[in-house]
Amino acid sequence: MMGMGAASWIKKHGELTWFLVLLVLVGIFATWSLEEVVSGTSTNYRFGLPLASGVPRPLPNGTLVVNITAYQWGYTPDVIVAKPGQPVLVVLHSRDVVHGFLLKLPSGTVNVDIVPGTLSYVFFYAPNTPGNYTWRCSEYCGIGHSFMNGTVEVI
Amino acid sequence: MSIKDSIRLPWSPAIKLQQLTGKYFSQTTLGTSILFTAAGLVWLAVMGLAALFFRLILLNPYNTEAIAPIYYSLLTLHGYVAMYILVPFLTIGIGMYAMYKEEGMELTHFDLVNVLFWLANLGMVIALAGGPMTSWYITPPLGLLQTTFNFYSGPAIALTYIGLFITEACITAVAGITVFDGIRTRRNKGKLSIFPTYALTFTAMIVFTTPFLMATLMWYTLGILAHVYVNPTVAFLLFWMWGHPVVYFVPFAVFGALYAYIPKFAGRKLFSEKWARWNLFLLFVFTMLVWAHHMLVWPLPVWIRGFVNASTLLLAAGSGVTVLNLGLTIFLAKRYDFSDIRGLAYFLALLGFIIAGIPALILPENALNPIVHNTYYVVGHFHLMIWTIIILGSMGIIIDQFLNAFGRIAPLSNLSLKSIRAGLLLWFGSFLVVGFAMMAAGYQGLIRREIAYPVEFLPYMQTMTIFAWLGGIGFVLMAVPAFSMVTRWLVMKYYSGEVEQ
Amino acid sequence: MTKAGLAVLLIIFLGTAVMAAFISYNLIATSSPPFRAYPSPFSKYVGQPLGEVQVNQTALASLVVSQGKVNGTTNNGVILYIPFNWTLNLTVYNKESFNLTVIMGDASYTVPTNSSMLISIPHLSEGNYTLLISGEDLTYQANVSVIKDLLSPYVYIGE
Numbered sequence: 001m002m003g004m005g006a007a008s009w010i011k012k013h014g015e016l017t018w019f020l021v022l023l024v025l026v027g028i029f030a031t032w033s034l035e036e037v038v039s040g041t042s043t044n045y046r047f048g049l050p051l052a053s054g055v056p057r058p059l060p061n062g063t064l065v066v067n068i069t070a071y072q073w074g075y076t077p078d079v080i081v082a083k084p085g086q087p088v089l090v091v092l093h094s095r096d097v098v099h100g101f102l103l104k105l106p107s108g109t110v111n112v113d114i115v116p117g118t119l120s121y122v123f124f125y126a127p128n129t130p131g132n133y134t135w136r137c138s139e140y141c142g143i144g145h146s147f148m149n150g151t152v153e154v155i
Numbered sequence: 156m157s158i159k160d161s162i163r164l165p166w167s168p169a170i171k172l173q174q175l176t177g178k179y180f181s182q183t184t185l186g187t188s189i190l191f192t193a194a195g196l197v198w199l200a201v202m203g204l205a206a207l208f209f210r211l212i213l214l215n216p217y218n219t220e221a222i223a224p225i226y227y228s229l230l231t232l233h234g235y236v237a238m239y240i241l242v243p244f245l246t247i248g249i250g251m252y253a254m255y256k257e258e259g260m261e262l263t264h265f266d267l268v269n270v271l272f273w274l275a276n277l278g279m280v281i282a283l284a285g286g287p288m289t290s291w292y293i294t295p296p297l298g299l300l301q302t303t304f305n306f307y308s309g310p311a312i313a314l315t316y317i318g319l320f321i322t323e324a325c326i327t328a329v330a331g332i333t334v335f336d337g338i339r340t341r342r343n344k345g346k347l348s349i350f351p352t353y354a355l356t357f358t359a360m361i362v363f364t365t366p367f368l369m370a371t372l373m374w375y376t377l378g379i380l381a382h383v384y385v386n387p388t389v390a391f392l393l394f395w396m397w398g399h400p401v402v403y404f405v406p407f408a409v410f411g412a413l414y415a416y417i418p419k420f421a422g423r424k425l426f427s428e429k430w431a432r433w434n435l436f437l438l439f440v441f442t443m444l445v446w447a448h449h450m451l452v453w454p455l456p457v458w459i460r461g462f463v464n465a466s467t468l469l470l471a472a473g474s475g476v477t478v479l480n481l482g483l484t485i486f487l488a489k490r491y492d493f494s495d496i497r498g499l500a501y502f503l504a505l506l507g508f509i510i511a512g513i514p515a516l517i518l519p520e521n522a523l524n525p526i527v528h529n530t531y532y533v534v535g536h537f538h539l540m541i542w543t544i545i546i547l548g549s550m551g552i553i554i555d556q557f558l559n560a561f562g563r564i565a566p567l568s569n570l571s572l573k574s575i576r577a578g579l580l581l582w583f584g585s586f587l588v589v590g591f592a593m594m595a596a597g598y599q600g601l602i603r604r605e606i607a608y609p610v611e612f613l614p615y616m617q618t619m620t621i622f623a624w625l626g627g628i629g630f631v632l633m634a635v636p637a638f639s640m641v642t643r644w645l646v647m648k649y650y651s652g653e654v655e656q
Numbered sequence: 657m658t659k660a661g662l663a664v665l666l667i668i669f670l671g672t673a674v675m676a677a678f679i680s681y682n683l684i685a686t687s688s689p690p691f692r693a694y695p696s697p698f699s700k701y702v703g704q705p706l707g708e709v710q711v712n713q714t715a716l717a718s719l720v721v722s723q724g725k726v727n728g729t730t731n732n733g734v735i736l737y738i739p740f741n742w743t744l745n746l747t748v749y750n751k752e753s754f755n756l757t758v759i760m761g762d763a764s765y766t767v768p769t770n771s772s773m774l775i776s777i778p779h780l781s782e783g784n785y786t787l788l789i790s791g792e793d794l795t796y797q798a799n800v801s802v803i804k805d806l807l808s809p810y811v812y813i814g815e
Contacts, residue, residue, distance in 0.1 A: 010483065015430045018479050022472035025676060029520060030465040032683055036522040038457065041687045044525040066716050069727075076727055077718040077747075097297040098387060100452070100529060104600050108686035111525035113452045115387050116296060120454055125688065138452075138529040138602050142303060143223035143288070146605040421658070475668070482668055486661025493660075506664060513671040516679060523682050 043108025046123055055089060055121050063087040064126075070099035070114050070137070073144025080152045082126035088152075092120040100138030103152065113139050130154045180269040184255040184262045185560050190272060191248030192553050193641060195241050196634060199546070202236040205229040207627050210620040216613050218606040226606050227288035228305055235287070237541070238401060239319055240279050243326040243361055245549050246404040250333050250358030252556050253351040253411060260337035260351070268329055275325035281318030285311075293371075295390045299378050313379040320372040323365050330361035349431055353411025356439060357404045364443070368397035391450060399446035406508065406540065407438055409548030410477060413501050416551075417481055420498035421488035426480050434473055434480075441470040451524040460521050467519035471512065478509050496575050500551030503583045507543020510587065511536060514594055531601045531615075535593030542586040542626070547579065550633060557640050565643035571636035578632030585626035592618040714743045719789070719798065722751035726789060726796045734798040736787070743778040744800070746787075754792035760785055760800065 036042035040056065049055075059065075066080050068090055082088050092101055094114040101120070102111040106127050112120045127133065137148035181187040209229040212222055254260035262268060286305025287298075293316075297303055304312045334355055341347075347355075371394045377383040418425045425431060447455065448463040485491055485502075492498045515536045517523050527533060554575070558567070567575075596615035601608060608616070715738045719726050727734055738744055748765075749772040750756045756767040758775060767773045780802045787798040 007487070011426075011487075014483060015427050015476060015479060019472065019476050022475050022672075023469075025672070026465065026468040026472055029516075029676070029679060030461075030468050032680075033464055033520040033522040034461050036683060036687055037460075042522040042683075043686045043688045045522050064716065065714060076720065077716075097300070098294055102525075102529070102600070102602065107688050109526040109600075111452050111528050113450075113454075115454060117387065118454045136602055140294070140529075140604040141297060142300075143220050143227065146218070146607040147220070421661075475672070478664070478668055482661060482664035484661075485658055486665050488658050488661065491658050491660045502660065506667070509664065509667050509671065513675050516675050517682065520679060520683070523679065523686070526682065526686070 043105065043124060044110060049112065049121055049123065055123055059089060060087045063089050065089045065091065067091045068093070068101075068150075070094045070101070070148070072096050072142050073137075073148045075135075075148060075150045078150035080150070082152060082154055084126060084128045084130060084154055086126045088124055088126055090122040092122065097141045098139050099141050099148065101135055102138035103133060103135035105133060110135075111138055126152065126154050176266055176269070180266060182265050184251055184260075185556070187262055187265065187268055188248045188251035188255060189556055189560055189641075190269070191244045191251065192549065192556060194272070194276070195244040195248060195549070196553070196637065198236050198241045198244070200630070200634065202233045202241065203627060203630060205233045205236075207624055209233070210623050212606065213616050214613075214620055216608050216610045216616070220606075223606055224288055224305060227604075228286050230604065231287050232283055235283060235319075236279070238398075239282075239322055240275065240326075242401055242405055242545070243323075243330070243365075244275075245545070246354075246358055246361060246408050247326070247329055247333060248556075249405070249408045249412070249549065249552055250330070250351075250354045251337075252552060253354035253408070254333075254337040254341075256555075256559070257348045257350050257415065258337075258341055258343055261340040262333065262336045263340065264332050264336060268332060271325040271329050271332075275322045275329070278318045278321030278323075278325065282315045282322065283318075285315040285318070287315050293375065293394070295375070295378075295385045295387045299375060299385060310380050313376045316372045316375045316379070320369055320376070323369050323372065327362055327365040327369070330358050330365075334359045334362070346432075348415065349425075349428065350411040350415035352432070353414065353435060354408040356435060357408045360400055360404060360439070360442070364397045364400040367393055368401075371397070388453065388455075391453070392447065395446040395449050399449065400442050402537070402540070403438070403442045405545045405549060407442075409504060409544055409552065412548065412552050413481055413505055416497065416555075417501050417505065418484055420492040420495060420501065421485050422490065422492070423484065423488045426483040426487065430476060430480055434476055437473040438470070438477075441466055441473065445470055445519075448519050451519075451521055452528045464519050464521045468516070471516060471519075474508075474512055478505065478512075481505050482509075496572060496579065497551045497554050499576060499579055500547050500554065503579060504544045504548035504551065507539065507547060507583065507587075511539030511543055511590070514539075527597055529603055530597035531593040531603055532597030534603050535590045535597060538593065539586070539590035542590070543583065547583065550579070553637065557637060561640045561644045564647055565640045567636060567640065571639070574632045574636050578629045578634075580629075581632065582626050582629030585622040585629060588622040589619050589626065592622070714745050715739070716745050716747075718747040718749060720749045720751065721756060721789060721791075721794070721796075722749075724752075724794055726798065731795070732797055732799070736798065736800045738780055738800060738802045740782050740802055740804040741779055742802075743776060744780055746775045746777070748773050748775065748789070752791060752794070756789055756791045756794070759788040759790075 037045050040046045064080070064082055064086055066077070066088065069076050070092060071094070080088065080090070090101070092112065092114040094116045096116065098116065099114045100111065101114060101122060102109065103122075103124070105124060106129065107125070110122050110124055112122055114120045131154055133152040133154065135150050135152065137145055141148070181190050206229075209226050212218065212226050218226070251262065285307035288303050288305060301308055301312055304315065307314055337351075337355060371390060374383070374385060374390060374393070378385040414425055414431050445463050445467045447459050448467045451460055451463070491502065493502065517527060518533065518536070592615050596612050599612075601612045601615065715736075717736055719734065724730075736744070748756065748758055748767050750767040750769060753769055755769055758765045758767060760775075760777065763777070765773060765775055782802050782804055785800040785802070787800050789796040789798065
């Protein structure tokens, strides 16, 4: 009896119910993601980044501003030396093709593309744990793509 | 005798041409649909072999630049063939078959379609002959640099894009002709049945979206030959206006077949035909809106990124409703007929679509996309889709096509049936492992399109390569019986003098 | 009720639940302390320059001199654009076998062979400066352009 009632309820309302559940999930996750991006609380992606509008204003005291040029196939400079917890602003510029900048930090992953003709901005707090953190190129840029990397030295 | 009589040729060119086209061109809708799907299988074998070889290269995490030209040429061939010719050929073949089988709709422009078919193939050969290493999706400005082509040099590198342009123009024309002829020759009244509804809608989508690709290709050609400036962001956006819809051509066409035939193998009607038909609008419209989600790490304004975050998730919700519809159909049935290899193929396609689709939900989340953008996570997701809903779904339809066309003169033996069944299962199981190995590695930071990578990812790469080769064996088990049917039919048609069905 | 159908439904529902949990975990794990909140995305801050930069802003640049080239370029290839009133912290890495002399304006620095030196020039005023780098086999002229209202410092490496 129960089985038959459940089956006929599913037949009448099953699809719609699941669609509404999915819509609620869409609402929750789209809003959550955007809220984190807009309020600047996402390590991976702050409001407006990689456009400059994601950079906090004014810059926190002691921000290290590093200007990096990406090219086929390397970065210059390819070392950033930061103190633990220091805010770092990286301004990225490409002199030839589209490159990427992927840096995995303990608090998240920064990953932006560097488009020639536009500056890309990355803002993060250097990890509190000293050590070397490697960034790699994440946008295929030619035969040297696999060999483009750099280091964040936190000391 | 007049002068005209004395110089008359022993044969008339027009009649000779007619004899040749009559003999070698397909003259039926069923035959033409097979022309496209069978050609698709051939191209699949080519790009699959390329992948199996470059996966061997990836077993070495310490590769140097020396191996890069070979690796990237194979990779580009793999991607070019998949997206520019395999997918549209399968879509068109499925569209033609669906309209013919379920509604008796017919092509009428056979000669034109055959010519366009061969021209499309020729265009692809011209494009590939340039040995492009530019990565399959021709990102500007990389795709415009001479140093990223193997054989063409100087202005001749434009031949790659001209070749692709020819291919895409022919494909667009064939897709348009298919839908146009089909509608004109429809005799039934009332609602179009569900398989051709979906298949022809996405064949028509070829016509709406491929012009964006053609515009991009023309822009590149002008960029190379006439030094017109190509703005990377605009060109990339223009490209993806095609580049996103294209991935739905085959899956949603296959869904038409799943809606039509899974109920048959389940022995009951589709759970909700109404939802299936309404869903089509959601899928069609949203497919065309979400393309910028491929550029979430590009310098785009926040409002675009917010829009694609939400719209992509809505599109996913639409897919979620689709699979529930089919899942309930199977669940509420008394039994599902797995003994028919088509029933098995369609079931695996459905299962695969769900397994491939759910992990993708992290991708449009703007706050999380950087974790996985351009890593193997993305590669795992879209390949799982390709291996299941696209290839296995198409295999189910192709088996149906071949049985329809050749089943009488070249039936499948028990051994063939066992081989196809084993192939379906081996392919599905092996590539599930590859897909999950890819996603696990990508989440941890393995970047795509690299020839050298951190050595901690080596076990993942080894797993991917081994199971990909196993999957390749699965393909052989499926393809050999299928090709043997075609071969036996061709032999009988052209060499034994038997009349074709 | 088929087992196959049950499997499909379970994968749909459980898969969705697992994915929701996975996404939630990642959103929480990668969130960090907030700093000053912004106006809504649709207002004027989108794409605007950094502006309002306080003093104590430092432009970090490095020039690598190696094999007769500076940052891979031959003469005049490097241009440094610095915002007005910023400090330039320029590190010159000398990978040649001879000493280098770096001259900017009135100041002159010697960078010994196989070493690096940090040259710090505070409170740059507007204008164009020549940065001359010379050594035994090398004469190189880089340019430093100090501009008011510049977005941020950036190094242009030409050729």
